[in-house]
Amino acid sequence: MTHLHPDRLFPASEPAQTIARQLYSEVSDLPLISPHGHTDPAWFANNQRFSDPASLFLTPDHYVLRMLRSRGLSYDDLGVPRKDGKSVAAGRDAWRLFAANYYLFAGTPSKTWIDHSLKASFGIEEELSGETADAIYDRIDAALATPDLLPRAVLDNANVEVIATTEFALDTLPHHQKMKADGYIGRVRTTYRPDDVTDPSRPAIAANLQKFGELTGEDITRWDGLINAHRIRREFFRQHGAVATDHGVPTANTADLPLVDKQALLDRVLAGTHTANDAELFRAQMLTEMALLAVEDGMVMQIHAGSRRNTDPLLFTERGPDLGADIPGTTDYVNGLRALLSRCGNEPNLRLIMFVLDETTYARELAPMAGYWPSLLVGPPWWFHDSPQGIRRYLDQVVESAGFYNLAGFNDDTRALLSIPARHDVWRREVCGFLGRWVGENRISRSTARDVAKHLSYQAAKDAYRIK
Incomplete structure (x- = not known):
């Protein structure tokens, strides 16, 4: 045997x-x-550069949008474009709302992905929140103006x-x-x-x-x-x-x-x-x-x-x-x-x-x-x-x-x-x-x-x- x-x-x-x-x-x-x-x-x-942090992390990501929607937040206030062309919130205002409600993502893969992206691409380790929203927005926005954050460079870096x-x-x-x-x-x-x-x-x-x-x-x-x-x-x-x-x-x-x-x-x-x-x-x-x-x-x-x-x-x-x-x-x-x-x-x-x-x-x-x-x-x-x-x-x-x-x-x-x-x-x-x-x-x-x-x-x- x-x-x-x-x-x-x-x-x-x-x-x-x-x-x-x-x-x-x-x-x-x-x-x-x-x-x-x-x-x-x-x-x-x-x-070309991404227009602002919200267009990178918020408006294209249905995982993020659906969680915020589930808590009653308006897609207008989150800057999601409308078919009728009516105005929606500008990037910074949408970002502030997103950041103030970031606590909702505790335990979700979205938080894992966003935290990883903030650290890997921008060196940001602070927790996203209403208090840190503007500082993090400005840091990302400044980085988006650099060659390292152009789309093809993102593929290179990753x-x-x-x-x-x-x-x-x-x-x-x-x-x-x-x-x-x-x-x-x-x-x-x-x-x-x-x-x-x-x-x-x-x-x-x-x-x-x-x-x-x-x-x-x-x-x-x-x-x-x-x-x-x-x-x-x-x-x-x-x-x-x-x-x-x-x-x-x-x-x-x-x-x-x-x-x-x-x-x-x-x-x-x-x-x-x-x-x-x-x-x-x-x-x-x-x-x-x-x-x-x-x-x-x-x-x-x-x-x-x-x-x-x-x-x-x-x-x-x-x-x-x-x-x-x-x-x-x-x-x-x-x-x-x-x-x-x-x-x-x-x-x-x-x-x-x-x-x-x-x-x-x-x-x-x-x-x-x-x-x-x-x-x-x-x-x-x-x-x-x-x-x-x-x-x-x-x-x-x-x-x-x-x-x-x-x-x-x-x-x-x-x-x-x-x-x-x-x-x-x-x-x-x-x-x-x-x-x-x-x-x-x-x-x-x-x-x-x-x-x-x-x-x-x-x-x-x-x-x-x-x-x-």
């Missing part, structure tokens, strides 16, 4: 914290791979190797075209997000599809013309660095309809006679179509399912989307992805990364699925769960079924530029803490933990997104 390590699975004989610190020292300075996010490409194309923005199918990519013309290529890439022409719940879907046809020269009234229009746009996006597509859908449902049914569905969408069920079926069929195109061109497919978006109609009407009113919902991945995986899940060129808001599915569905399907990877903890506790829950639930190498590493999914290194640092610390506990219990060797820490901190994302 083979005798295993006598302390295997028993409480650690060597402090896990010591092991974790040693692992972290080997990964903390690795370059950052940010293959999915929502930073503004104009920042990098124009490389050691960001690759960062991807996200643009819709109708976007002509002027900022990416400018960067390409300037020779600033490779580091900042776009991502193809076709929701503006695949989601019939959008009021402008028929007009968007018409524009889509004009943009590509395809007859989008025919199903094959519609799919070829996507083929053309995907190629255009790839010419500007895209390696991935992104799909924000309320469910993970997919479909594989006969051509006659697909055409009838498209006819109803174009005529504006489609029902809510039609809209869901159209999204479901388009996910399968995007997977089939991914088999053709090798673009990595990301599905962000399970967000109930724009749940506050007043906010959406006044100011638009992505301002904090999106809420997670339950999601069925096994049944939802059945049609897509049945059609092309065994294709060697398909890579599908699932981003999960419904944590109850990690151990029950996503980890077992990724542990079988060669085309499927589990994306990192996302949105409400890219936090210390969220990362711990994620690793606890997915690793034993999916292993470490069926995970897509980490990406920050942020609109707040300075939070990128902070978010990656939290991920790396939590990965090392997790591995330190397993080494201490003799579940894995120290050398394995070292390899996994480096993989999940850096290489996993490059591999998952096929970044060369």
Whole structure:
């Protein structure tokens, strides 16, 4: 009988914290791979200073805005632009209100990210508050006038190797075209997000599809013309660095309809006679179509399912989307992805990364699925769960079924530029803490933990997104 390590699975004989610190020292300075996010490409194309501290830390960050909104603070007073053009608070006034209510963020990842950014980028260690608001504002504002805080320099200082923005199918990519013309290529890439022409719940879907046809020269009234229009746009996006597509859908449902049914569905969408069920079926069929195109061109497919978006109609009407009113919902991945995986899940060129808001599915569905399907990877903890506790829950639930190498590493999914290194640092610390506990219990060797820490901190994302 083979005798295993006598302390295997028993409480650690060597402090896990010591092991974790040693692992972290080997990964903390690795370059950052940010293959999915929502930073503004104009920042990098124009490389001009940020206007003020509020535009850097407050107005683009829906995590921050939603907490302040929850305590009754007005978006007008927080300086969030309105669709009607009416005036809102100026940067300093918005900042003062934010600072006076900064105590609300105790225990949240937002505070972790902001504190990290203030210290790393500006050397500020004082707690943000009503009393320190003006002094900190002035210190940040002065630093923003220096070359070190220009957007491209921020990427340099944070050691960001690759960062991807996200643009819709109708976007002509002027900022990416400018960067390409300037020779600033490779580091900042776009991502193809076709929701503006695949989601019939959008009021402008028929007009968007018409524009889509004009943009590509395809007859989008025919199903094959519609799919070829996507083929053309995907190629255009790839010419500007895209390696991935992104799909924000309320469910993970997919479909594989006969051509006659697909055409009838498209006819109803174009005529504006489609029902809510039609809209869901159209999204479901388009996910399968995007997977089939991914088999053709090798673009990595990301599905962000399970967000109930724009749940506050007043906010959406006044100011638009992505301002904090999106809420997670339950999601069925096994049944939802059945049609897509049945059609092309065994294709060697398909890579599908699932981003999960419904944590109850990690151990029950996503980890077992990724542990079988060669085309499927589990994306990192996302949105409400890219936090210390969220990362711990994620690793606890997915690793034993999916292993470490069926995970897509980490990406920050942020609109707040300075939070990128902070978010990656939290991920790396939590990965090392997790591995330190397993080494201490003799579940894995120290050398394995070292390899996994480096993989999940850096290489996993490059591999998952096929970044060369």
